[in-house]
Amino acid sequence: MSQHTNEKQKRVQELYRKKKREDSSHKIWTVIVLLCVIPVLILLVTSALFDLGVPLPEFFGR
Numbered sequence: 001m002s003q004h005t006n007e008k009q010k011r012v013q014e015l016y017r018k019k020k021r022e023d024s025s026h027k028i029w030t031v032i033v034l035l036c037v038i039p040v041l042i043l044l045v046t047s048a049l050f051d052l053g054v055p056l057p058e059f060f061g062r
Contacts, residue, residue: 050056 046056
């Protein structure tokens with residue numbers, strides 16, 4: 001009986017560790033995607049405002 005419980009516990013631990021590894025991988029990719037998407041959105045909004053005739057801030061060298 002104890003051996004059956006140990007095997008079951010080992011399987012559960014294995015699944016838990018595997019899931020934890022996958023979760024950390026997803027978090028890393030989420031951060032990478034956010035770091036790429038945010039600047040693109042900022043540039044998109046800035047270019048749309050520029051097309052509408054809104055003057056650009058001094059930060060952009062104008």
